[in-house]
Amino acid sequence: MVDEYAVEIKGLTKKFGDFTAVDRIDLKVRRGEIFGFLGPNGAGKSTTIKMLCGLIMPSSGSGTVGGFDIWTEPEEIKMNIGYMSQRFSLYEELTVMENIDFFSGIYNVPRNKKKQRKAWVLNMAQIEEKKDHPVKTLAGGLKQRLALGCAILHEPPIIFLDEPTSGVDPLSRRNFWRLIEEMAGEGKTVFVTTHYMDEADNCHRLVLIHRGKIIAEGTPSELRSSYMKFDIAELLVDQPFVAMDILRDAGLEASLHGETVHVSLESYESCQDEIGRILKNAGLTIKGIEKVPPSLEDVFVTLVEGRE
């Protein structure tokens, strides 16, 4: 009876008219796993999550969430999942406590548990002293934790988070990921999408989706080693934007990483000098160049660009 998989989908497809937003996706998410669903803008991440949560109907394909069929048992699924949508969906004009009261009522949190669950949310979101403030007055990080709290008041075993950390400061993002790890530690399944590649390293397993299709999957380290046949050179230059353009014009794969430029090369040792020459010819000086282990972002850039 107890499935090994919290989410299992086969050939899941969603078409909007002629446009295929999600194209025959297969995936499996183990119970208790932090599952990262990555992809650039418009890849189909939100659309997939919405199909799994019963918000929209798939065009074709099959799937189960918590062992319940997405076509025939959406009501059962709703009892077993928490969902935090990409847009913060709290009632802004209501206070923190009123939001918590509302969602605990809507989720039918049993009477004897209500008090304890409400206290748990206040504590988890570290929002105790703001409980009578309207939500619209809260900072982004607090809102986001409160939204999570409200979405899981009913202690669902499976949690879907759609870009939970977008638009939130780095410290809040780190705090938020600690919460996600805690929940996974308690045996909950977390299905999370994100734009931030540095966050992807916190996931147990990842799926990369691009234009509605899965292009890679595995653990973060598997992705690094098996999809990355190239070496990465990290350049420190004065004008990283200009440098990136110049290198791209020269036919190289270059991307920005903070203040530095990453270039993927067949072999670092044989190409190092050539990069120096290209940039020097363009009048730029290299302040530093070194070989670095590929980040997930490098893997991602390589995979996506390979498809363009």
Added chain:
Amino acid sequence: MGERIRHLVIKEFIQLLRDRRMRAFLFIVPVIQVFVLGYAATFDVNSVSTVVIDFDRSSESREIIRRFTSSGYFSVKANLTEDREVIPLLDKGKTLCVIEIEKGFSERLRKGIPSEIQVLMDGTDSNTAMIATGYVHSVLKKYGSPKGGTDKSPFRTRIWYNPDLRSKNYMVPGVISLIVMLTSLIVTSMSIVREREVGTIEQLMVTPIKPVELIVGKTIPPALICFFDMILVTIVGLFWFNIPIRGSFLLLALCTAIYLLSTLGIGLFISTLAKTQQQAIMATFLFFQPAILLSGFATPIENMPQVFQYLTYLNPLRYFLVIVRGIFLKGNGFDILWTEMAMLFLLGFLIFTLSSVRFRKRLN
């Protein structure tokens, strides 16, 4: 089930009452409407601005002027003696009515020769002019008849307007029907469209809440507010405008409930059409305006072209207007109003069911 609806209703009330503009709309606008329609939009013609030119300057002519002044229908502004000053006043709209008493009026009256008074009336607003003319007639008739029993004046008086039927009595109960419709349309559609606009509807749809619960939870708050507004308007009507309520208040409440089926249904329907709150407001007024025109609120249905008369049968406002006016002014009971009530219920049932079906479809 009840628990989820209860929480939804509480949440809706918090949202409605915490919003200052919404509060004003819900509780102040109805009162303003009663006052505006009770005072301004009246068909009664009072204090017609009047200019008198008295060439006769006799006790008789002064008596006539006094009669005009004391009738309450005319406010006599100037007592001119020059003819040519008058036309500009009429042209500029400074005065509506000019009464001119010729020289020799009293002399002829004493001799028993028919005497004349010239009345000039600004006919731009034909309705007012007609009514004011009627008043002129009745004032002069009263002046003419007690003297010697026969009517010496050349005027033949017809009663154009029944001064006992104040149009306040007619308008104020009608306001209830407008307020209930406007409030339920706006509140129902806005609360749903706002959730869609902000994105909270998605959060609601992943909870175990059922569409029926959502519909009930979204329509109870506007329904309660409409009842409150109905009572508010009734109280203002009773105590401020001294409008009688001759029928049963309980019947009025029951009929309001039936009427709400239609209006909430239409609000629900608008919520399925509109993508933004602005669109919801626009759709509301696009519906509301013709609904008033085709209801008999201001103009009698019998005067409309045939096609429009048929259209009024689809208008819930039409039936409810007959009901409120019947209850307030005529003291009608169920025995007289049952056809309207039945039609209103049928219409409400259809509208609400269709809208609910559409609403459920729209959710997925």
